[in-house]
Amino acid sequence: MKRRDFIKHAGLLSVASHIPISRASIHDIQALSLEGNEIVLKKTDILEFMSSFQGSVITKEHYDYDMARLVWNGVWDKRPALIVFCESSSDIQKAINFSREQNLITAVRAGGHSISGKSTCDGGIIIDLSRMRKTSVDLQRKIVTVEPGCTLYDMDSKTLPHGYVVPAGVVSHTGVAGLTLGGGIGSLMRMYGLTIDNLISVDIITADGVMRKASKDENPDLFWGIRGGGGNFGIVTSFEYNLRPLPNGKVIVGVNLYDLKYAKEIWDFYYDYSEDLSSDIMLNAGMWNVTQGEGYFFLGTLFLGDENKADKALKTIRNFGKPLSDDVSKKDFIEHQQVADKRNAHYRNYYVKGRHIDEYDPKLTENLMDGWMGVEGRFDTMRVVRFGGAIAEVAENETAWVGRNAKWDIEVGGHWSDREKNEEYTQWGRDYWKNLTPYCAERIYINELMDEDQDFVATSYGQNYGRLVEIKNKYDPKNLFRLNGNIKPSI
Ligand SMILES: Cc1cc2nc3c(=O)[nH]c(=O)nc-3n(C[C@H](O)[C@H](O)[C@H](O)COP(=O)(O)OP(=O)(O)OC[C@H]3O[C@@H](n4cnc5c(N)ncnc54)[C@H](O)[C@@H]3O)c2cc1C
Numbered sequence: 001m002k003r004r005d006f007i008k009h010a011g012l013l014s015v016a017s018h019i020p021i022s023r024a025s026i027h028d029i030q031a032l033s034l035e036g037n038e039i040v041l042k043k044t045d046i047l048e049f050m051s052s053f054q055g056s057v058i059t060k061e062h063y064d065y066d067m068a069r070l071v072w073n074g075v076w077d078k079r080p081a082l083i084v085f086c087e088s089s090s091d092i093q094k095a096i097n098f099s100r101e102q103n104l105i106t107a108v109r110a111g112g113h114s115i116s117g118k119s120t121c122d123g124g125i126i127i128d129l130s131r132m133r134k135t136s137v138d139l140q141r142k143i144v145t146v147e148p149g150c151t152l153y154d155m156d157s158k159t160l161p162h163g164y165v166v167p168a169g170v171v172s173h174t175g176v177a178g179l180t181l182g183g184g185i186g187s188l189m190r191m192y193g194l195t196i197d198n199l200i201s202v203d204i205i206t207a208d209g210v211m212r213k214a215s216k217d218e219n220p221d222l223f224w225g226i227r228g229g230g231g232n233f234g235i236v237t238s239f240e241y242n243l244r245p246l247p248n249g250k251v252i253v254g255v256n257l258y259d260l261k262y263a264k265e266i267w268d269f270y271y272d273y274s275e276d277l278s279s280d281i282m283l284n285a286g287m288w289n290v291t292q293g294e295g296y297f298f299l300g301t302l303f304l305g306d307e308n309k310a311d312k313a314l315k316t317i318r319n320f321g322k323p324l325s326d327d328v329s330k331k332d333f334i335e336h337q338q339v340a341d342k343r344n345a346h347y348r349n350y351y352v353k354g355r356h357i358d359e360y361d362p363k364l365t366e367n368l369m370d371g372w373m374g375v376e377g378r379f380d381t382m383r384v385v386r387f388g389g390a391i392a393e394v395a396e397n398e399t400a401w402v403g404r405n406a407k408w409d410i411e412v413g414g415h416w417s418d419r420e421k422n423e424e425y426t427q428w429g430r431d432y433w434k435n436l437t438p439y440c441a442e443r444i445y446i447n448e449l450m451d452e453d454q455d456f457v458a459t460s461y462g463q464n465y466g467r468l469v470e471i472k473n474k475y476d477p478k479n480l481f482r483l484n485g486n487i488k489p490s491i
Contacts, residue, residue, distance in 0.1 A: 023047060025061055031081035032123030033103045034480065041081065041102055049098045055087040055131065068128075069120065071109065074349045075422055076117030080107065083126040089203065089211065089237040095127045096235060097209045100480055107483045108231050110148050111175015115352050116450050118231075118483045119178070127235065129177065137162060142243045143200060148177040148236055152337065160334050164243035167192040171344045172337045180239055181230045182447030182485075183401040185409065187253070190279045190389030191304045192244045196227035196399055197390065199241055206234035207476035225471040228401025230446055230484040232468070233475040246333055252303040252310045253336050254328030258321055260287060260295040263369060269320055270299065270384070271360040275407065279389030280305035281313060286383030287372065295372075300383075301328050343381065349422055351429035352413025354448030355440035356406035357384070364439035368412070371432045382412040402462050403443055410440060411448060446485040457485045 029041040050057050058068045059082060068083045081104075086092045099106040105124030112119050112130070120126055132147040135158040144159050144166060153172035159165055167188035169179050184195020192198065201215035204226065212234075214223040225233055258266055270285040277283055284300035301317055303310050307330070318326060357364070368382070387406050396404045403409075412433070416425055430451065443460045444452060458465050465487070472479070472487040479489050 023050070026050070026059070029059060029081050030123070031102070031125075032105050032121075034105055034478070034482070035103075036105070038123075039103065041104070045098075045102065046082075049094065053084065053091055053094050055085040055091050058083040058085070069126070070347055071112040071114065071117060071120045072346050072350075073113075073115055073117055074347045074419070075351070075426070076120050077419070078117070078120040078122045080121055080126045081123050083128055085128045085131055087131055089205065092127065092129070092235050092237055093205050093209055093211065095125070096205055096207065096480070099125050099127070100207060100209065100478075105483075106480055108235055108481065110177035111151055111173070111179070113174045114178060115350065115448065118449075118485075121483060129235075132237075135159075137164075137243070139164075144241050144243055146176055146239045146241070148175075148238070150176045152176060152179070153334075156334050156337055159243055160246065160249035160332075162243075163245060163247050163249060165192075165246040165249075165333065166195065166198055166241045167244065168195045170337065171340050172334075173341055173344075173346070176239065177236060178231070179447065181226055181228075181236065183228050183445060185385065185387075185445060187282045187284075187300075187302045188244070188246075188304065189391055190277070190282050190386065193390040193394065194401060195241075196401060197394055198244065199227060199239060201240045202226060202236045203238040204234045204236045207478065207480040211237075221471050222475060224398075225400050225468055225475075227399035228446065228464075229468050229471070229487060231481050232472055232484055232487045233481065235481075249333050250330050251333050251336065252301075252307065252314075252328065252330050253333075254301060254326070254331070256299045256301070256318065256320075256323040256328070257325045258297040258299070258323055260297050262321060263287060263297050264365065266297050266299065266321060267365040268362070271408075273316060273320075274386045275360075277386055277388070278305075278313065281317075282386065283317065284383050284385045286381070289372070289380040295380075296324070299323075348415045348417055349419060349425070350413060350415045351426050351450070352381075352411060352448070353429070353433055353450040354409055354411035354445055355437065356387075356403045356443050356445065357408040357410055357439075358406055358441045360407070361439045364410075364436060367435040367439070371435065380414050382410070384408050384410045397464060397467075400461070400464050400468055402460065402464055403441070403445065406441055406443070409445055409448075410436070412436070449485050454486060454488060457487075460485075461487075 028043050031041050033039045084095050105121050107119050107121040107126045109119035109126050110129045129149040132149040134147045137144045151173050152168050169186045180195045205211050274283045282302040289295040392404050468487045469490050472489045473491050477489050
């Protein structure tokens with residue numbers, strides 16, 4: 001879908017889904033329980049729920065149903081029984097209570113960018129937060145408060161004009177909520193830490209429908225768990241972050257593009273050079289296939305140190321090899337944050353997956369390159385980012401997020417428009433990854449989860465998993481919030 005069409009589409013969606021469904025059209029609805037059994041949602045129960053719910057309720061009969069159920073990754077073409085668009089915390093609370101009382105399979109959707117489709121479901125309810133998009137900046141306390149439906153752009157556009165930023169992701173239409181709860185990696189993290197490292201507190205409604213505050217002082221166990229444990233414990237209705245300086249909202253940033261035929265040499269340089277990188281530099285490397293047999297290698301650089309020292313600090317990177325182009329310069333960060341938006345457009349079909357890399361083995365690159373140009377060039381985007389810096393300064397057990405000492409993170413994926421190809425390309429993606437995983441850590445950034453099973457989630461959380469289970473037992477013992485990198489309760 002073109003951007004213009006998307007904007008038009010999003011506009012239509014927001015108008016159409018505001019049109020209230022007529023109460024007369026409500027009837028008993030077939031649905032699926034948490035355990036996957038067929039259940040019936042009774043008309044009287046739905047009407048009672050709707051009578052105090054401020055937002056919109058969309059059923060399969062609503063003419064906007066097919067738009068309302070879309071999520072970023074078109075592969076997840078699911079048909080929920082109900083989609084409820086919340087307007088307030090109180091709406092979220094009512095939706096949680098309704099879901100729990102009906103024992104209904106429950107998806108929570110903020111930005112809708114879950115790559116593995118965790119924010120939609122068949123036969124259940126989607127609790128949608130996209131209408132709750134307020135942010136407020138307190139310059140005196142240097143904090144920003146963000147509602148859960150905000151995108152990164154919503155937050156950046158409020159903070160950057162004041163010369164402040166919250167370190168987050170790299171595509172501006174990603175949801176702040178899901179990104180934060182999974183950890184939040186991005187181009188500022190080596191200097192300012194993960195998004196969760198800048199989180200002061202959240203307001204959260206847990207599975208029992210109780211509104212709670214979680215911070216270092218209030219419900220500290222919950223605060224520990226939500227920093228990396230995803231949406232396992234409840235729905236966050238408000239996030240409060242520390243602001244970090246980004247004077248004039250500008251950074252030195254850009255990309256060196258190379259001919260793909262030099263890929264092997266550039267990978268060698270990248271892993272070698274980035275191993276001892278100073279924490280005020282972020283260096284990414286990656287490849288794009290543009291058309292079959294044609295592509296580019298890129299080195300993406302961002303510098304957050306003293307501007308006068310940038311030339312010297314970036315000399316080795318910028319003098320490396322023979323770039324086809326080099327656009328590293330001082331730029332508005334908000335514009336830079338939108339550079340990758342179109343390449344990651346909504347509603348196409350994607351297979352994307354990642355892993356941490358603890359130590360580099362050149363066989364990873366060999367296997368990566370072997371399959372790279374296959375399947376009509378559809379496996380077309382990949383990048384490696386350097387972790388370390390401020391991320392590694394936080395202890396592994398200080399938050400639920402794991403992998404503080406991983407050196408890099410690799411993500412490889414592809415997209416296609418033709419739905420008929422879903423199975424073929426997804427299988428190709430899985431086979432491709434089989435050859436990479438022996439050279440990666442047995443651990444994933446939970447927001448890059450794709451088709452890994454529950455055992456892998458547990459393995460991935462490593463030493464933090466036991467504590468996460470205890471918190472899950474306390475706040476969501478029936479596993480109402482199971483569409484995520486799931487922490488299985490043990491009671
Ligand atoms: C194009 C693209 C770019 C990305 N770039 C980055 C990046 O640079 N850095 C990075 O760290 N990640 C990145 N990601 C991964 C991203 O962090 C996850 O997909 C994240 O889950 C997106 O959040 P969302 O709110 O849009 O997702 P949603 O699909 O709405 O939700 C994802 C998960 O979070 C849960 N959830 C959402 N909101 C809440 C809430 N308020 N309370 C409780 N649970 C909630 C959902 O139930 C679901 O399990 C990217 C993903 C995409 C598709």
